[in-house]
Amino acid sequence: MIKQITVIGVGLMGTQIAIAAVNHGYKVICYDVNFESLKRAKSYCNSWYQKQCLYGPLPIEEFLQRKQNLSFSDNLESSIKDSDLIIEAVSDTLSAKKDVLRKIDNHIPTHCIIASNSSYIVSSLFCNVVKDPSKVINMHFFNPVLKMDVVEVVKGPHVSDETFNTILHFVRSINKTPIIVEQEIYGSIVNRIFRAITREACYLTDIGIASPQEIDKAVKGALGHPMGPFETLDLTGIDLEYQVYMENFKSTGNVEDLPASCISFLYEKGWYGHKSGKGFYDYNQKE
Numbered sequence: 001m002i003k004q005i006t007v008i009g010v011g012l013m014g015t016q017i018a019i020a021a022v023n024h025g026y027k028v029i030c031y032d033v034n035f036e037s038l039k040r041a042k043s044y045c046n047s048w049y050q051k052q053c054l055y056g057p058l059p060i061e062e063f064l065q066r067k068q069n070l071s072f073s074d075n076l077e078s079s080i081k082d083s084d085l086i087i088e089a090v091s092d093t094l095s096a097k098k099d100v101l102r103k104i105d106n107h108i109p110t111h112c113i114i115a116s117n118s119s120y121i122v123s124s125l126f127c128n129v130v131k132d133p134s135k136v137i138n139m140h141f142f143n144p145v146l147k148m149d150v151v152e153v154v155k156g157p158h159v160s161d162e163t164f165n166t167i168l169h170f171v172r173s174i175n176k177t178p179i180i181v182e183q184e185i186y187g188s189i190v191n192r193i194f195r196a197i198t199r200e201a202c203y204l205t206d207i208g209i210a211s212p213q214e215i216d217k218a219v220k221g222a223l224g225h226p227m228g229p230f231e232t233l234d235l236t237g238i239d240l241e242y243q244v245y246m247e248n249f250k251s252t253g254n255v256e257d258l259p260a261s262c263i264s265f266l267y268e269k270g271w272y273g274h275k276s277g278k279g280f281y282d283y284n285q286k287e
């Protein structure tokens with residue numbers, strides 16, 4: 001039974017996942033290798049809870065209880081030693097995933113499940129670095145975690161029924177709907193579909209057919225999507241998108257897997273979207 005959770009990597013996703021779990025009664029420890037990320041995550045959580053308490057529905061007693069159940073640490077071993085579930089949300093490279101799993105394997109309880117939030121990397125590629133791969137699984141949240149209802153749960157060939165069912169139960173316990181992915185595939189369901197759309201959208205922009213703004217308008221207005229592909233890329237992070245393409249290119253060597261020119265351009269400028277104030281859109285000028 002899951003009671004205590006450690007989130008490893010509290011950037012954009014890890015921080016929100018931690019709040020989602022605390023909100024449903026779990027004790028959560030946030031760990032990050034980067035002190036600045038830890039500081040940012042703490043401040044994000046504090047202000048999120050304060051807003052819920054001041055302007056939202058959260059009674060003060062509940063606010064204090066939730067704050068007590070959420071802690072931050074820069075000590076890996078003590079963060080994971082009593083965990084029933086580790087949620088890994090570090091950068092999306094195979095080497096980072098393997099590195100984390102290697103480091104934690106000797107310090108977690110034997111029953112502990114390790115769930116990866118990777119958008120693209122299937123867990124059979126890194127589960128073998130731990131003693132019990134049957135406890136390693138992909139559990140993929142969507143951004144913004146506190147608003148999105150669904151979570152993909154992947155039945156990798158190494159995943160035991162017990163692990164799979166425990167994770168399904170966990171996802172439901174935090175009031176989300178699991179999407180069961182019967183077999184591993186790069187990008188699972190949602191990101192494969194999103195990628196097909198963004199690849200075409202970037203191609204149309206790169207060859208000068210229409211600006212990102214016009215394409216977003218078209219996709220929202222004619223296809224009924226709540227956000228355009230470029231707005232979504234700004235939200236998820238241009239750096240992540242670039243990294244994912246490069247990681248895939250490294251394994252295939254196929255030039256068609258390189259990031260689109262418009263993505264590379266923004267990446268090289270350091271314009272990562274919302275997180276840096278500018279991406280396809282300029283958020284410093286928006287209200």
Ligand SMILES: NC(=O)c1ccc[n+]([C@@H]2O[C@H](COP(=O)([O-])OP(=O)(O)OC[C@H]3O[C@@H](n4cnc5c(N)ncnc54)[C@H](O)[C@@H]3O)[C@@H](O)[C@H]2O)c1
Nearest residue numbers: 009011012013032033034037089090091092118119143236
């Ligand atoms: N950005 C999205 O919209 C989104 C959506 C769904 C899933 N994901 C997945 O979630 C994961 C994290 O993405 P993100 O956008 O939150 O990234 P991010 O860059 O915002 O955060 C990653 C965090 O991991 C930390 N980190 C890196 N190596 C570490 C290590 N060895 N130990 C501990 N911490 C480490 C970094 O310091 C950083 O704080 C990725 O696997 C990504 O594919 C992202």
